[in-house]
Amino acid sequence: MTVQADTGALLDRARKYERQGRPGEAAAAYAKAAEAVEARGDWTSAVAVRARYARALAAAGNTGEAQRVLDVLDRGAASLPGEVRAGLDAQAAHVLAAAGRTGEAARRAWAAMSGFGSLQDVKRAGAAGVHAARLIVKDAGPRAALQPLRELLAQMPPGGDEHRQVAKLLADAERRPDRNYDILITDPGSAAWGRLAAALAVGAHLAVGNGVSWNSLADHDESTGDDRVLLERDWGITDTASWRKQMDALLDAENSDAAIQMVLDQRGRGTDQRAWRDAIVAWCSERDISDQTVREVVELSGQILRYEARFRADGLLPPDGLVESVYGYDFGRAVNMARWGLNAGYCDAEEAEKCVLTAGHRAHQVYQSWGSFSAGYVLGRMLRFDEGEFGEWYERSLAGHRILTEDSESPWRRMAWG
Structure with a gap:
């Protein structure tokens, strides 16, 4: 051999x-x-x-x-x-x-x-x-x-x-088999570009948080019962009329506490805390607001400053950034309200799309970028739920922001604002 x-x-x-x-x-x-x-x-x-x-x-x-x-x-x-x-x-x-x-x-x-x-x-x-x-x-x-x-x-x-x-x-x-939340999902069968997709992306914070496709309105899992339970439990919605009432409030940015936007509107271009508080007090005095309410809204301005400082540290805001509006919190939820209403049978696809496009248009009128929109959305959410704790509500919202601003497949990275 x-x-x-x-x-x-x-x-x-x-x-x-x-x-x-x-x-x-x-x-x-x-x-x-x-x-x-x-x-x-x-x-x-x-x-x-x-x-x-x-x-x-x-x-x-x-x-x-x-x-x-x-x-x-x-x-x-x-x-x-x-x-x-x-x-x-x-x-x-x-x-x-x-x-x-x-x-x-x-x-x-x-x-x-x-x-x-x-x-x-x-x-x-x-x-x-x-x-x-x-x-x-x-x-x-x-x-x-x-x-x-x-x-x-x-x-x-x-x-x-x-x-x-x-x-x-x-x-x-x-x-993400290890969890069904805080994940970016894009439905390959739905458009990921164009006017409707850009408007749907305004609702991406909640879509990421809930682990559903950001660019699809129809729920292919046919979870009509689940969406009806969610709407009744969290929103008191039980029929088309109550769904429409909540949708209109979101589209008009009237679901969140109006005091938050009033406080933000009294801030000038600078960041001087004393001047801001004086402007809030003056606004309240002109309208004969009670002393108790004045103390509460002045305290609210301090809470906003604390969140903004944390936002800058975590990259939600640029080093000198401020939040000018929390209307984004309502607009972002309006997109998801359209999704839930469609899947619960409280509206048809045409109406749902119309609501989404309206939410997207109004968000684009208020904000200048995906980043400024996200900061406004998160601040609105924190003032509703987090109560200054920087707890799970904040950590989850920050995770969503980072996914949407860093993942190369995110609609926020692939589509220009507006």
Whole structure:
């Protein structure tokens, strides 16, 4: 038997052991095959065999030795042909994953995908891409995995089984199986651009918080009963007339406490607290407001200042930013009121869309940007529910703001304000 034939038999045996789940015996066979290849001076092939040897060692639980073998191979990787480098990256991903170095493993698998892709080796590129996607989710978790999964999927040829597997991983990450709230969901069957989409995006805070599609009015899960329960429990809505009354109040920005906007309107261009309080007192005096109410609205101005300071620290406002209106809180809820009313059967699709477009138009008249709208929405929500605690209401609202301003798939990133 020739040396080459003997090497081929060793490799076949090693692969057989791998298929049988006998990694220790596979590693021993790969080691012998590598020695045989090296003996005939075929260093390029030896690297490929040694990489398989390292993977078998890792599978057998000997990750320390596997990493040492990998380190030696990596030192000479730059001079290797592209196919061998891609193969080394693919095996390295398995070794590093077994050693708990998941982030590095994902990067090596991605590199293998790119390497095989440049060689037009579609099958191995796809396998490496799926491996990279699984490692990304394991390392980063569903939320942080969204953007890299999107980028990875964009580099894979569409239509193949591997592309579908990665697309499913992305869809699962978007659905967040660990929770059903504080997640950006875009309905692929509904428009994500245009006038209606821009108006629907005004309601995205609540959509993200509730884990529903921001760009769809119709509930495809047919949860009519759920929306009717929600409307009756939280809004006292039991029929079309009561729904219309609440919708009109939201569209006219009359659902929130009018004192909040009055206080904001008394502030001039500066941030001087004393001047602001004096302006509030003067406004109240002209209207014969009771002393108790005056004290309450002056205290409200101090509460607003505290929220604005926290907003600046957390990025909800720019360093010198102020909230000029809380009408956005009503407009944002109006979009969702249209969704709930449609799914509860209290309005038809045409009326729901008309309400959404009105809410979007009025929000665009009041605010100058998605960021200023978001700050106004969140302040209105905090003054209604949080009561200065900076508790769960605030943390959830801040999470929604960050998702909508940072996620590249957010409508706030993809559509200009107005």
